Amino acid sequence: MVIIQGVDEGREAATAAMWDGADYERLASRFAPAGHAVAAAVEAAGAPPGTVLDLAAGTGTVAQAMARQGRRVEATDIAPGLVATGRAQTDAQALDVRWRVAAMDDLDERGAYAAVTSSFGIIFSPEPAATLRRVHDALVPGGVVALSAWAPDGYVARMSAAMGARLSEPGRTAATAWVPWGDPAVLTDRLGSAGFVDVRVVRRRLPWRFASVDEAVDLLFEASPGHVAAARFSGDGAGLRGVVRAHLLDFAGLSDSGSAVDTEAAYVLASARRPVG
Numbered sequence: 554m555v556i557i558q559g560v561d562e563g564r565e566a567a568t569a570a571m572w573d574g575a576d577y578e579r580l581a582s583r584f585a586p587a588g589h590a591v592a593a594a595v596e597a598a599g600a601p602p603g604t605v606l607d608l609a610a611g612t613g614t615v616a617q618a619m620a621r622q623g624r625r626v627e628a629t630d631i632a633p634g635l636v637a638t639g640r641a642q643t644d645a646q647a648l649d650v651r652w653r654v655a656a657m658d659d660l661d662e663r664g665a666y667a668a669v670t671s672s673f674g675i676i677f678s679p680e681p682a683a684t685l686r687r688v689h690d691a692l693v694p695g696g697v698v699a700l701s702a703w704a705p706d707g708y709v710a711r712m713s714a715a716m717g718a719r720l721s722e723p724g725r726t727a728a729t730a731w732v733p734w735g736d737p738a739v740l741t742d743r744l745g746s747a748g749f750v751d752v753r754v755v756r757r758r759l760p761w762r763f764a765s766v767d768e769a770v771d772l773l774f775e776a777s778p779g780h781v782a783a784a785r786f787s788g789d790g791a792g793l794r795g796v797v798r799a800h801l802l803d804f805a806g807l808s809d810s811g812s813a814v815d816t817e818a819a820y821v822l823a824s825a826r827r828p829v830g
């Protein structure tokens with residue numbers, strides 16, 4: 554998705570308002586297989602018993618999966634509306650998830666969590682190195698971080714680059730600042746520099762299927778907070794829709810906006826461990 558993070562003072566408030574400014578839940582269900590993979594990666598990496606923190610949790614795809622795996626879960630996100638939706642869902646299912654509105658850079662717990670997860674969330678950190686260091690310090694020794702990030706050559710990153718090219722600064726930079734997280738070499742280096750060991754990065758694919766190209770474009774401009782914000786602040790909604798439509802036609806090898814879309818959105822799934830010693 555194209556993301557226009559808040560870019561000046563009041564950045565956290567602007568970021569929260571942006572993420573609450575679309576019908577994100579509809580997109581979250583599309584991203585859910587990746588969130589479930591992140592939750593599975595926590596156990597596959599051998600996380601010790603204990604509480605899991607889902608960072609930039611959105612409406613709680615990973616938090617719910619971790620709770621169903623028997624974990625006690627804390628979930629935080631900068632957007633109050635998404636937290637309220639997530640809390641309502643986990644309460645309705647009597648899942649053991651404690652929700653809090655918080656920016657990821659407010660994380661200051663030490664040695665508190667068996668695992669920290671973030672599916673397409675930590676990639677929006679304004680300060681990747683500092684955030685990863687905070688995650689490292691928040692884990693118990695032997696604790697596991699698991700995350701997902703869009704692959705730079707996959708649909709979401711490519712589409713964001715196409716749309717970003719039409720935006721003026723600072724929207725252009727903000728739209729793609731998260732892309733390096735999905736580069737296995739960059740991600741491995743970032744995790745290692747933050748003190749993690751046993752780094753594992755694998756490539757995965759999300760199905761990206763729609764009845765038509767227009768349905769796919771409509772979903773993005775209704776449910777993706779970055780698209781909604783970009784259309785509003787650029788005043789060029791029709792132009793941006795045209796760019797995203799043309800890009801999807803090209804990416805999926807289609808010639809007609811009425812054609813069904815059956816493609817994939819590549820991402821990387823990563824896990825790593827805080828050393829025991």
Ligand SMILES: C[S@@+](CC[C@H](N)C(=O)[O-])C[C@H]1O[C@@H](n2cnc3c(N)ncnc32)[C@H](O)[C@@H]1O
Nearest residue numbers: 572581609610611631632656657672673674677
């Ligand atoms: C693409 S959504 C992913 C949400 C969820 N993890 C999922 O899988 O559906 C990105 C999330 O990051 C959150 N976010 C963005 N910047 C943040 C920040 N600085 N601190 C905390 N959360 C942030 C947004 O509010 C949003 O919920």
